[in-house]
Amino acid sequence: MSAADLARLQFAATTGIHWLFVILTMGLVPLVAFMHTRAAYTKDPAKRAVRERMTRFWGQLYVINYAVGIVTGLVMEFQFGLSWSGLSKFAGNVFGAPLALETLIAFFAESTFLGMWIFGWGQLRRGVHVTLIWLVALTAYASGYFILVANGFLQHPVGYEVRGNAAYLTDFGALLTNANALVALEHIVLAALTTGGVFMLGVSAWHFARGTEETELFRSSLRLGTWVAMLASFFVVVVGQLQLPVIKRTQPMKYAVLKDSGVAEAQRRLVEQHGPGNYVPHESWVHIGMDSMQIIGNTISTITFIAVFLLLKDRLVRWLGRRRWLAWTMVAMIPLTFIASVGGWVVREVGRQPWLVYGQLKVEDAVSHVSRTSLIASCTVFVAIFVALAVTNWTLITRFAVRGPDSAQIGATEPLPEELPEGPVGGIDDKQPAPAF
Template structure:
């Protein structure tokens, strides 16, 4: 394998793995803050139990997210040093802001929240969890600001072939960012909602089958199911609306990505949305592809017009070649790609099916949430033998939807790591081939060794996280609530700092 391929595999594996932690932390953090707010306002111990239980699972996931996220920053210097030099002047500001939010605000207020039970006033303690949870959302905004600049560079000028930041405000108000941010946050809530539904359903099925609807612990789990399902429904509605806006921007900014997402090899007017394709979608001429399409939908998705033309891959290729050239620079740093023709068509199977898996898993999660709301109405709960395993399995659907969405977003941008701004009045010359971004001082063997080591390490971490979460899920509410006063030794202060 080429150095570039190995570097991309490494970044893809570690990034997708890390992003499994991120949406759950963000979504669950806000929900836990809401649960504690309900307890603060009502004094109902049910909400305290919910806060304690789901907060414990959030902390486990947050810790694992921190561990896996550290690798992301080191990769920029180890594997992608040329890329780091190119984007460094732009990324310095938003990533510094993210660092301040993540390592100062998040860690400070999370620590106060963990150790502040019974030490801080209820109002101050509540403010701590809200500060932490909102800081995770702000952190996501700054990270997305950097990623959105890669999709649509703004706010810079070119000095000696390198972009120099001249407007941080333009970077932080990039229209690509303003579309990506709500879409990402709604995805986080979809993950958190499914997490609540799956685990609470398992608890009811395994530990509270046949219990009275008035049982306090049953109310905790039933309330968690209802909350998770409502969050899932609202999140999917938000994903659909923000996704439509984001897709229209992508058709303008990265038309080749969206043409590839539809396996649209030739322009159509009006264009239909491909629901399912049969044949070899890897061929850019699509000669063997037969699609089941919904007429007019792609034109509406692209331009808000049922009859507008949508350009296909074959018509876009000459435009890309005319603007960016037909061959890579004859630079030894590019390895075997030096002087070779540039393939401006991204991996068609990955973009086509990634787009569909993103939408499909999201739709399954939403339908599941609607079904749960119906089945649990008025205090009811299904008693079928397959309910618990099915609910646990459903947790994976929004996780997979998020993962495939990012795979589509990043692979669809190829062969660029920084995609060009298509606006003729925009910034010319701000783009970078992925082949030019990889570190030239690293050998393929060294890169492969790091891929194997990190993959093995992440595999171990996955086992650890699943084991920890399973342990506390099995422990239920009793495993996270402090001992009752009559059970506590008055001379023992060891639990005074316990979460």
Template sequence: MFEDPLLLARLQFALTAATHYVFVALTLGLAPYILTTQLIATVRGDRSRMTAVRFWGGLYLVNYGMGVLSGLVMELQLALNWSGLHAMFGYTFAAPLALETMTAFFVESTFLGLWIFGWDRMGRWAHLACFAVVTTTAYVSAWWVLVANGFLRDPVGFTMVDGVAHLTDPVALMTNPAATMAFGHVVTGSLLVGALVIAATSAHHLIGGDDGHGIFRRGIRYATLVLCVVPIPVAGFGGVQFELFDQAPPTSGLTYTATEIEAIESAAENGVLLQAANMTGDAVMMTAWTLMFLLGPVLLAAWPLGGLDRWRWLLAPLVLTPLLPYLASVGGWVFRETNRQPWTVVHHLTTADAVTPLSPGTAVVSFGFFTLAFAALAVITFWLLVRYARRGPDGGPLAERRTGEPDDPAASDGSQEPTAPVHTF
């Protein structure tokens, strides 16, 4: 393996993309719940729900920061390792990615900053509007990424000029079924990720009887509703993609170069490995999805009996359930990507032609660096999320600071008793 730069480049991208998606899925899954909770809190003037916004928003903030870092690193390795893709399809494939960068790193980050530092400094409706922009741009950003990925699977809306693809039909690019169906699948799948992270955190605190604000009681009920409703559209969007892309596109009338013919023959020789990866991804996805589909009715049946608040035998296993949507997502991604090999852009650019010419030594160094970087990001993020989730609403990064706490200069001599929170909601 260490003597094959192409295999190392593919494996490197698989690891970095899968790790980055872990952050993206939680961002997309948490944002709607936080936005809805803040809307209700703003309309009702509900302090307990605003405390919930601060708690879940703190987890969102940690995850988002690591998502940005991993996204930057992933784009760097995409530019370094896949120069052939950019040389031929830079005007088409890269265009949605450029828009995604502008959306995520400028608009979304700016309004998230306003939301973070705007507590007690702006009106409650303006503060709510900031997070509404954050939520919207998060989904727009995901949309542009899937437009780019959909182009690889079903290239449309371009023409070749001197060996370089030029975009001629942006509408066809944005309405590509490979993008629209994937977007629906990813969005609904991300809602499951967010719901089960909320369920796991809520179950941990409910087991310990720590729910003075009602945050976790409401959280586990939200997760129950999502688990009863969302798996159906997840399966629907996935089923449509099975019908559209579960077989290689027709090849009649296409002429291949000698390099492409060699890549196709090589893929046929390695078909057992590709098929094994393809089937494994499909099996993992379907198994995890089935378990989630069964979990919703169980929680719903326990709801009227009070089991969601006090049955330890039901709550304890929920702490581990976030693994299910993550496994399903990564398994589905493996199935989707291996299913189009040996092509990077189906019937136009093979993976062998897309990769940057690298010596085995350079490929090993690149693989080692990026793998270690992403492993570190994943471990740090997991540790921070677990740490703040276990601390509860009074210990998160956005927790409401009260006068009289140790970091408050006014109380440094111990002469002042803690008073009410500063926040005016």
């Protein structure tokens, strides 16, 4: 493999694994926020207790995924300087702005709000505590937006001018409203909600098949997950199709490959615009990514649509306890959502090759002047670390999900008393003089 191929393999592997953490985080956090809001403002003590346990259980799984995933995010920034110095030199003045904003939001604002939410159980007022988890959700999606703004510039560069072989930002508003980023954001938000809903549906189904005693908790979780997955999976297919006109206008070769027509004409036009070269991406990869995304998306949409009707009169809950194949079907959908989302990124990234910045900078011109040996070493180490983190993450998630709500550690601390009790405190009578040490 060439140095460019190694650099591409390293970035594709690490980005793909990191994305598995991100999409579950974005999918779970609004559901946890919704559950916490319901729990906080439920007046019935029995229902409130169940909904609080529900919030803590799913919140625990969300926090595990977030904590391990943020470690993988730390490495992503360094690869631009390590393997892609040509990109930094050409587009760093433009590409770096949204990337810096994403880093500030994800590693400072989002993590700070999340820490306050985790340790705020029993210590903060109800409204403040609920607001914190919604701020976590807001910053999570803001982080995703700025990443797509950065990626949108690579897909369709706008709001810049080239001076001295380097791009300079001239219109920040154009960068933020890039159609290639905004339509993709809608698609990814719905894909994340589908992932979160299916995850909640699958885990709940497994507990019913197992014969759980937490019937009310997992019934509510099952209903929420099913409705969210059904609605999101339907609209994610619709919004996915809305991207095609944008692709046709901004990346005619990718559109031609997706439609299996006009590839030769697109190649001819690109040669006229940019000079001799092969501008056809790896067609089989693009088709595999698109087919996997469409087949899985339509399958999940169909299954969850049927499941919504089975929720009536509690038939789905009863069937899950009697028909294990149905429960395992729900569980099997969990990994399928991740496969579909990775397929989407394959279409987005592979489809624009050989460009790194479309129409401006080719992949071969952006690779750092690093030895092949160094890239082999870094690729091996990074991929091994990311795989180990992914295995660790899903081992922990599976373990806590199987144990159920009793395993939740979030909110385990007792609330602080409003005033100190009278009499001995900490074994020392406050009416006696303190001992000398």
